[in-house]
Amino acid sequence: MRHLSNCCRRQEEGHNVQARGNIVTSSSRKARRAFDGFLDILxxxxxxxxxxxxxxxxxxxxxxxxxxxxxxxxxxxxxxxxxxxxxxxxxxxxxxxxxxxxxxxxxxxxxxxxxxxxxxxxxxxxxxxxxxxxxxxxxxxxxxxxxxxxxxxxxxxxxxxxxxxxxxxxxxLPAIDRLKQLLYEITAEVQRSSDLHQRVKIQVPLKHLEMAQMIAITPEHLCRLLNKLEEEKIITRDKGSLIVNDTQRLKQGCGL
Amino acid sequence: MRHLSNCCRRQEEGHNVQARGNIVTSSSRKARRAFDGFLDILxxxxxxxxxxxxxxxxxxxxxxxxxxxxxxxxxxxxxxxxxxxxxxxxxxxxxxxxxxxxxxxxxxxxxxxxxxxxxxxxxxxxxxxxxxxxxxxxxxxxxxxxxxxxxxxxxxxxxxxxxxxxxxxxxxLPAIDRLKQLLYEITAEVQRSSDLHQRVKIQVPLKHLEMAQMIAITPEHLCRLLNKLEEEKIITRDKGSLIVNDTQRLKQGCGL
DNA sequence: AAATGTGATCTAGATCACATTT
DNA sequence: AAATGTGATCTAGATCACATTT
CATH class of the missing domain: 2.60.120.10 (Jelly Rolls)
Structure with missing residues (x-):
């Protein structure tokens, strides 16, 4: 068996789970979902x-x-x-x-x-x-x-x-829907609020190769799918980070 | 949500989980795997x-x-x-x-x-x-x-x-390997012995549509994959039932 | 009649080769 | 240098339409 993952620039980055900047204007930071609360208690x-x-x-x-x-x-x-x-x-x-x-x-x-x-x-x-x-x-x-x-x-x-x-x-689901779902989950994770009809800037904690591995496609195909979402104005790419313009459309598209 | 599965000829068939006839000559009916034994005890x-x-x-x-x-x-x-x-x-x-x-x-x-x-x-x-x-x-x-x-x-x-x-x-895994794995599992299930280098007749308890749904392909494609396995002499089809000619090659092919 | 098979055609996604960014 | 992007081409698998079995 080959050696598993080789290290990467992530090493120097440190924490990048949290959203770096929300472009959100509204701001009802509501409570987490009930279930997460339950686990917190545990x-x-x-x-x-x-x-x-x-x-x-x-x-x-x-x-x-x-x-x-x-x-x-x-x-x-x-x-x-x-x-x-x-x-x-x-x-x-x-x-x-x-x-x-x-x-x-x-x-x-x-x-x-x-x-x-x-x-x-x-x-x-x-x-x-x-x-x-x-x-x-x-x-x-x-x-x-x-x-x-x-x-x-x-x-x-x-x-x-x-x-x-x-x-x-x-x-x-086809790959494009799996990608939408993945992005939606990451967005929801970052926001933790229930009103998601907003623009959100997310710092995806995964390399493109890893996102591709999560939805079981090649990195090349992922790249094309991201282009497609950008054409449809659902997302905007800004160097490393990613701006979700329409969370609703992500959610609707994802088929689940 | 539409109604889920419509009933079928299975209704009249009754039990068809067990192998109907093993063409096996050798016969070391060894013990089940250790783990199954553990659950039996439970x-x-x-x-x-x-x-x-x-x-x-x-x-x-x-x-x-x-x-x-x-x-x-x-x-x-x-x-x-x-x-x-x-x-x-x-x-x-x-x-x-x-x-x-x-x-x-x-x-x-x-x-x-x-x-x-x-x-x-x-x-x-x-x-x-x-x-x-x-x-x-x-x-x-x-x-x-x-x-x-x-x-x-x-x-x-x-x-x-x-x-x-x-x-x-x-x-x-590609669909052909998923199919091999599925067939291998069914064969192993039916045999319950460790020496699988044999011809085995199995009665697959699934319709083709269902086998296709298990490996996430269309029934048409499944049909072609079964043809392919038959061409390669790995299986033989005999009306409803299916004869696995070479369990080893099934296992090797399945990528896991 | 439902299940299965099969041919013709289409397409999502893979592969390969190379360019561009970070 | 590793990660990302992109163009050209290939192929596994889907779709559709219809024939054949059970």
């Missing part, structure tokens, strides 16, 4: 998390490989901050990105619970802060703490649910 | 399962819709026997089959745990025997019985793991 008290057995926070530079596909699952990670990608390379050399993970998501739990190898490689995209537990401790925490056990059930369900959306998206 | 004692709160076994005819996408998740199902498909129709009218579920798999748990709508429609392909619990009872069982809770964690992980394989397959 992990609110750091002291508890410590007591439960998670190791201390560790920070990682961008482009660091946290765990690797097909290696035995020895640990579970909890993302405290930052953004990671879950990717897999197949024999033919093609790489897919199965999804991105951020704050309050766990990584590696299914493989640990099944005693199998990790199905994906997890790589940091930005500076990340993570906590980990060994496989044994994780299982121990599950068997001794019913609350923790329930939390993990919810989190695994959320993983499954998200994975399912990705799967359906890949199976049913 | 659900071995029916009495326990009863005590836990699952409802009584109910049987369903083929082509029965058990639960429907985008409806509130009110129950969780446990498959005791038979085969079901999990499918989703998107706005464009296209339908994907996300996967098949059989004995000892649960259906609907992630949606219940998240308090969301089901992401898929579950439809029986053969005669099925299922047990169910209401969402409330399910959550109650989880909070009162740590063993049950742990079982569910393992089963959800398995769901996630399988879903991930499907996702990678869709994202990385």
């Amino acid at each position: 992990f609110r008290r750091k002291a508890d998390t410590n007591a439960l057995g998670w190791g201390p926070s560790r920070t990682y530079l961008p482009c660091t490989e946290i765990l690797r596909q097909d290696t035995p699952a020895k640990a579970v990670f909890l993302v405290e901050s930052g953004l990671l990608k879950l990717s897999r390379i197949v024999d033919t050399g093609r790489e897919v990105i199965a999804g991105l993970r951020r704050q309050h998501w766990i990584i590696g739990a299914p493989a640990v619970l099944l005693g199998k190898a990790y199905s994906f490689t997890a790589t940091t995209l930005t500076h990340c802060s993570l906590r980990s537990v060994s496989a044994e401790t994780f299982v121990n925490m599950l068997s001794t703490d019913p609350n923790f056990s329930f939390q993990m059930l919810v989190m695994l369900s959320r993983e499954y649910y998200k994975q399912s959306e990705t799967l359906v998206c890949l199976g049913c | 659900f071995r004692r029916k009495a326990d399962t009863n005590a836990l709160g699952w409802g009584p076994s109910r049987t369903y005819l083929p082509c029965t819709e058990i639960l429907r996408q985008d409806t509130p998740a009110k129950a969780v199902f446990l498959v005791e026997s038979g085969l079901l498909k999990l499918s989703r129709i998107v706005d464009t009218g296209r339908e994907v089959i996300a996967g098949l579920r059989r004995q000892h798999w649960i259906i609907g748990a992630p949606a219940v745990l998240l308090g969301k709508a089901y992401s898929f429609t579950a439809t029986t392909l053969t005669h099925c025997s299922l047990r169910s619990v209401s969402a409330e009872t399910f959550v109650n069982m989880l909070s009162t019985d740590p063993n049950f809770s742990f079982q569910m964690l393992v089963m959800l992980s398995r769901e996630y793991y399988k879903q991930s394989e499907t996702l990678v397959c869709l994202g990385c």
Whole structure:
């Protein structure tokens, strides 16, 4: 198996998850969605998390490989901050990105619970802060703490649910719609408000190659699709960053 | 939303999951894989399962819709026997089959745990025997019985793991390889032995349309791909059933 | 009648080769 | 130098229309 991802200019950039500048005039910064709130409650008290057995926070530079596909699952990670990608390379050399993970998501739990190898490689995209537990401790925490056990059930369900959306998206929608959906998700992520009928400048935390891997196309084709969206005035490109002119049209177009 | 699947000749056929006749001469019927054995243990004692709160076994005819996408998740199902498909129709009218579920798999748990709508429609392909619990009872069982809770964690992980394989397959492999993989899985399912270098006659429990939906292509294209496999002598078609001449070449070809 | 097959044609997306940016 | 863009060409797979099986 070839070496997974080679490092890149991201190294020097540091955090680029947040929007750098919203061109938005209106400004009802409403509450996050209810579900996210629920998860916040689950992990609110750091002291508890410590007591439960998670190791201390560790920070990682961008482009660091946290765990690797097909290696035995020895640990579970909890993302405290930052953004990671879950990717897999197949024999033919093609790489897919199965999804991105951020704050309050766990990584590696299914493989640990099944005693199998990790199905994906997890790589940091930005500076990340993570906590980990060994496989044994994780299982121990599950068997001794019913609350923790329930939390993990919810989190695994959320993983499954998200994975399912990705799967359906890949199976049913043409690449242009998958791209619209990806951009819509990133925009929604950045905005975190419910009135999205606005221009938003987003700093996509992914290289074009990576965006292409997320929607399972080649970078060349991605480039053409972005041109198309620009022609249709849905987006405007401004060097590294990207301005979404019409969030609604993105959402409508994406077929989900 | 249009009505989901229309019934079919399957109605009269009854069980067609099992292989109808193995042309196999050698016969080391070895034990199932270790993992399946583990799950058998988990659900071995029916009495326990009863005590836990699952409802009584109910049987369903083929082509029965058990639960429907985008409806509130009110129950969780446990498959005791038979085969079901999990499918989703998107706005464009296209339908994907996300996967098949059989004995000892649960259906609907992630949606219940998240308090969301089901992401898929579950439809029986053969005669099925299922047990169910209401969402409330399910959550109650989880909070009162740590063993049950742990079982569910393992089963959800398995769901996630399988879903991930499907996702990678869709994202990385060309249709011919996805078809090979599907056929290999069905063959392995039917054989349940580790020496697969044999001719096997399999009764695929799916219509061509459904096989096409599983690998995200049109039925026409599927037909051409099957022709191709037949030209390459990997399979032989014999009316309804299908003879795999070379399991090894199926496996090698499938890219995973 | 529904499912399957097949031919002709079209198109989304891949591949390759090279230019331009950062 | 790596990332991005773009033009020319190819091909896997879709679409449509109709024939053949079950």
